[in-house]
Amino acid sequence: MHIPDFGIAAVERDxxxxxxxxxxxxxxxxxxAPRRDANGERSYPAEQVERLRLIKRLMDQxxxxxxxxxxxxxxLSGLAACSLVPRAAGENGEVEQLGALLALIKQRNGxxxxxxxxxxxxxxxxxxFVQDSVAPLTRRVGEAWEDGSFEIFDEHLFTxxxxxxxxxxxxxxxxxxxxxxxxxxxxxDEQHVLGLLMVEALFALExxxxxxxxxxxxxxxxxxxxxxxxxxxxxLSFSVAFPQRQIAVxxxxxxxxxPPEAALWxxxxxxxxxxxxxxxxxxxxxxxxxxxxxxxxxxxP
Amino acid sequence: MHIPDFGIAAVERDxxxxxxxxxxxxxxxxxxAPRRDANGERSYPAEQVERLRLIKRLMDQxxxxxxxxxxxxxxLSGLAACSLVPRAAGENGEVEQLGALLALIKQRNGxxxxxxxxxxxxxxxxxxFVQDSVAPLTRRVGEAWEDGSFEIFDEHLFTxxxxxxxxxxxxxxxxxxxxxxxxxxxxxDEQHVLGLLMVEALFALExxxxxxxxxxxxxxxxxxxxxxxxxxxxxLSFSVAFPQRQIAVxxxxxxxxxPPEAALWxxxxxxxxxxxxxxxxxxxxxxxxxxxxxxxxxxxP
DNA sequence: ACTCCTTTTTTGTCCTGGACAAATTAAATA
DNA sequence: TATTTAATTTGTCCAGGACAAAAAAGGAGT
Numbered sequence: 214m215h216i217p218d219f220g221i222a223a224v225e226r227d228x229x230x231x232x233x234x235x236x237x238x239x240x241x242x243x244x245x246a247p248r249r250d251a252n253g254e255r256s257y258p259a260e261q262v263e264r265l266r267l268i269k270r271l272m273d274q275x276x277x278x279x280x281x282x283x284x285x286x287x288x289l290s291g292l293a294a295c296s297l298v299p300r301a302a303g304e305n306g307e308v309e310q311l312g313a314l315l316a317l318i319k320q321r322n323g324x325x326x327x328x329x330x331x332x333x334x335x336x337x338x339x340x341x342f343v344q345d346s347v348a349p350l351t352r353r354v355g356e357a358w359e360d361g362s363f364e365i366f367d368e369h370l371f372t373x374x375x376x377x378x379x380x381x382x383x384x385x386x387x388x389x390x391x392x393x394x395x396x397x398x399x400x401x402d403e404q405h406v407l408g409l410l411m412v413e414a415l416f417a418l419e420x421x422x423x424x425x426x427x428x429x430x431x432x433x434x435x436x437x438x439x440x441x442x443x444x445x446x447x448x449l450s451f452s453v454a455f456p457q458r459q460i461a462v463x464x465x466x467x468x469x470x471x472p473p474e475a476a477l478w479x480x481x482x483x484x485x486x487x488x489x490x491x492x493x494x495x496x497x498x499x500x501x502x503x504x505x506x507x508x509x510x511x512x513x514p
Numbered sequence: 515m516h517i518p519d520f521g522i523a524a525v526e527r528d529x530x531x532x533x534x535x536x537x538x539x540x541x542x543x544x545x546x547a548p549r550r551d552a553n554g555e556r557s558y559p560a561e562q563v564e565r566l567r568l569i570k571r572l573m574d575q576x577x578x579x580x581x582x583x584x585x586x587x588x589x590l591s592g593l594a595a596c597s598l599v600p601r602a603a604g605e606n607g608e609v610e611q612l613g614a615l616l617a618l619i620k621q622r623n624g625x626x627x628x629x630x631x632x633x634x635x636x637x638x639x640x641x642x643f644v645q646d647s648v649a650p651l652t653r654r655v656g657e658a659w660e661d662g663s664f665e666i667f668d669e670h671l672f673t674x675x676x677x678x679x680x681x682x683x684x685x686x687x688x689x690x691x692x693x694x695x696x697x698x699x700x701x702x703d704e705q706h707v708l709g710l711l712m713v714e715a716l717f718a719l720e721x722x723x724x725x726x727x728x729x730x731x732x733x734x735x736x737x738x739x740x741x742x743x744x745x746x747x748x749x750l751s752f753s754v755a756f757p758q759r760q761i762a763v764x765x766x767x768x769x770x771x772x773p774p775e776a777a778l779w780x781x782x783x784x785x786x787x788x789x790x791x792x793x794x795x796x797x798x799x800x801x802x803x804x805x806x807x808x809x810x811x812x813x814x815p
Numbered sequence: 816a817c818t819c820c821t822t823t824t825t826t827g828t829c830c831t832g833g834a835c836a837a838a839t840t841a842a843a844t845a
Numbered sequence: 846t847a848t849t850t851a852a853t854t855t856g857t858c859c860a861g862g863a864c865a866a867a868a869a870a871g872g873a874g875t
Binding site for chain 4: 231233234237238241252253277278279456458
């Protein structure tokens with residue numbers, strides 16, 4: 214079976230590497246080395262697309278492209294080596310349980326995973342379920358993806374099923390009617406929604422009035438939505454995969470677009486490395502988010 | 515309050531128009547006409563970004579860029595005029611009810627919308643709920659967005675809340691264990707998920723074993739997932755907004771990637787204008803999708 | 816008037832190769 | 846060992862040309 218070659222647009226879609234990057238890598242490093250079709254346009258064999266995807270994965274993990282492209286195929290070793298993050302001791306029972314849940318996904322047994330998680334939710338209650346089950350699981354899925362033991366579609370299945378659990382749990386809560394009114398969304402190009410759902414669950418538990426707008430809102434629309442819904446707080450989420458360099462400028466631009474009386478909160482793994490920004494509250498952890506909520510209420514009696 | 519200018523990357527993110535398109539429009543039509551920053555790079559005033567968004571909206575509706583850019587501001591009239599699609603007579607009571615539901619979204623009363631829809635679901639049952647409530651509502655939201663009476667964030671809120679309802683309803687169904695095993699997903703750049711959820715609901719009602727992988731799966735990953743899950747059918751969804759010219763080549767490429775024994779089904783409003791493709795089943799309506807499911811079962815006893 | 820075929824215009828995408836600034840690493844200094 | 850400075854790496858942007866696929870316009874035949 215011969216998989217046909219990919220055009221440059223298809224490679225961009227499938228790898229997340231922009232056309233500019235693909236061309237400049239070819240010029241500088243000699244890789245990728247697509248052949249040309251009848252019109253002189255680049256035509257990438259599936260094999261090179263796979264390799265590009267691997268390189269992208271390792272880059273998101275912190276490696277640099279120059280090194281990765283130079284290395285022949287021993288990357289595979291460096292790949293596994295770097296993800297040996299030692300796990301905190303003393304929680305081995307818990308770790309085992311989470312591992313068992315991940316194994317269910319790995320076996321592609323979605324139904325069993327869903328059932329097991331439902332039980333956990335009932336046992337722990339929503340707050341601890343989010344903080345002690347969903348959040349650590351998400352982290353471990355990320356690690357498993359980085360070290361190659363999880364395929365992308367395993368991650369997708371995990372995400373999809375977990376999203377359902379969280380949404381179901383949120384829908385079961387009484388509708389929040391008290392302040393603050395919190396608008397939850399993400400900027401364009403940021404499509405990870407799990408973090409947003411987790412924080413929505415926590416806020417909804419506290420009785421806040423959450424307005425979930427889904428992901429990928431253009432900045433100007435976020436501003437309009439905040440006015441139209443008279444939101445007290447606009448909460449954004451940034452995943453690790455989001456291009457770091459853009460986050461700061463993006464937040465500052467949004468700050469200028471938003472009504473001054475609306476607070477701007479940013480959370481997610483992507484903002485860990487960020488320094489302080491004027492008029493933006495950076496909330497890297499759930500505890501900080503809950504504390505910020507309490508602070509807001511104290512300041513707005 | 516002065517909203518700062520946008521860089522070309524920000525405009526691409528917020529409007530969905532590629533950098534290439536933005537530059538070539540400027541060269542050909544003289545619009546947009548960004549000023550230049552200190553580095554000679556394009557810098558788009560927020561006003562022009564808004565206008566670009568409007569143009570994009572009208573283009574998705576079928577208008578051509580050359581005309582739109584030439585027209586000064588009378589587009590606003592042409593905009594409203596074109597969406598006067600006469601509604602089918604005889605269903606006015608039903609139309610009224612749907613209109614009332616839309617009005618709830620428009621009033622930004624998410625809670626009331628959710629409650630009303632829940633009632634409808636209980637009354638109609640899932641199948642009729644999908645076909646007679648969700649599908650027509652989705653169509654009307656699309657129309658409302660095109661003629662400007664819905665903001666983008668209204669559409670996002672509608673989508674988000676409706677997704678929740680559908681997922682909840684699907685989760686309440688007994689787990690499908692019988693054939694066929696259907697893998698549901700969409701290709702990269704296609705992020706509309708409502709159609710996928712609607713069809714999942716219908717398939718799940720028929721007892722099929724649905725594997726929801728969420729949206730935006732790279733083609734090669736879809737192939738792998740189909741093998742790993744031993745899927746009988748891979749079902750993809752394309753919205754109207756998806757670039758038409760790419761759909762056919764994309765489907766043919768995926769056909770070659772998939773195991774030959776796996777069927778490839780494509781649905782959604784985006785495939786309406788498509789002609790027949792070898793090895794791909796085009797299913798523009800829900801009825802056709804259900805018929806295809808029945809056919810599959812008849813052929814695989 | 817309507818359909819089918821051909822020609823022209825429109826429009827998006829791709830190309831080359833240069834430039835530069837922000838981020839990162841390496842070197843040098845206190 | 847810290848902290849500043851120089852060098853390198855790397856992503857993004859630019860200009861302007863080219864081309865093919867899609868859409869519109871024109872023409873011939875039934």
